[in-house]
Amino acid sequence: MVSIEKMASVLRALPDPAFILSRSGKYVAVFGGSDARYYHDGNGLVGLNINDVVNSEKANWFLQQIKLALASGTLLIQEYELSNKDVKGLPEGGPEQPIWFEGRIQALDFMVDQEDVVLWVASNITQRHEQEIKLRELSDTDQLTRLFNRRKLETDLTLHYETFERHSVPLSILILDLDNLKQVNDTLGHHAGDKMILAVADICREQLRKTDIACRFGGDEFVIVLPNTNLQHAAQFADRLRECFNLALQHFSFDGAEVTVSIGVSTMLPTDRSYEDTLKRADNVLYKAKRNGKNQVVSA
Ligand SMILES: Nc1nc2c(ncn2[C@@H]2O[C@H](COP(=O)(O)OP(=O)(O)OP(=O)(O)O)[C@@H](O)[C@H]2O)c(=O)[nH]1
Secondary structure (H helix, E strand, O other): OOOHHHHHHHHHHOOOEEEEEEOOOEEEEEEEOOOOOOOOOOHHHOOOEHHHHEOHHHHHHHHHHHHHHHHHOOOEEEEEEEOOOOEOOOOOOOOOOOEEEEEEEEEEEEEEOOEEEEEEEEEEOHHHHHHHHHHHHHHHEOOOOOOEOHHHHHHHHHHHHHHHHHHOOOEEEEEEEEEOHHHHHHHHOHHHHHHHHHHHHHHHHHHOOOOOEEEEEEOOEEEEEEEOOOHHHHHHHHHHHHHHHHHHHHHHOEOOEOOEEEEEEEEOOOOOOOHHHHHHHHHHHHHHHHHOOOOOEEEO
16 A cells, blocks of 8 residues: 555656646646756745736636636636736746647645645647648648648638628639649750749749638649639739739640649639539639630639
């Protein structure tokens, strides 16, 4: 059997810190946190209130979680971040990177000074969180251009379609396709073709607003989503964009292969049953632009 005296030593040795917090946010006791890679000694917190330690917005969030854990009686698991700006009394200009924690919060079956209390185990999950963000970025990004990929576009368009259905917020779509890229690949090599695809991606990054979405749809085809934009404005924008692309691409053109851009434009309509209907209309007019001689914008 482990004696009560030895239990104190066991609790001190716990790698993650465990706090006993009262309903009103008082640090009643702190155990563990022995993994010095991730935690400072938390003993100085005992006797303080959460409001003494973090700003009021964060403190209210902590108090809310304590209340929820006490009400449910079951284990509550929450991920949260703490950065310099949240913690009181830290010097300005310290590292800005937030630290991410997983809090496991469990109501205890005794009171301290007539107050309900919880056990709050805080585990530093910053590395895991950063890896998750990197993985998400990788799975949303086209490797060559660093624009979004088709998977991310489809997720975003699904959300936009729901907003359109509910609030009728206009949204337009451009599909653009390079003209004559095959000849460049065949004549100058794939590397030259790649440079053109990259030039188009750079212009998208330069010219688009933060709320617009640019994606490499596949091969030499790109999709640009313009929220809050009607068909007429989208077509005007597409024509300006086409001129920007052409200016950049003319450096790569040669006799027999003038690389330009054709663009199809559509807008979401109340009769559309999904974003795919809107996309299909843009695709149809893109091929009309190709058939009509390329290097032009056609609206659906
Ligand atoms: N360099 C390069 N070429 C690509 C890439 N992806 C697709 N392509 C090429 O892009 C061309 C796309 O086919 P098409 O659209 O029919 O060729 P195009 O000459 O642009 O024809 P039009 O669109 O009718 O003008 C093919 O030759 C593909 O091999 C890529 O990542 N890099």
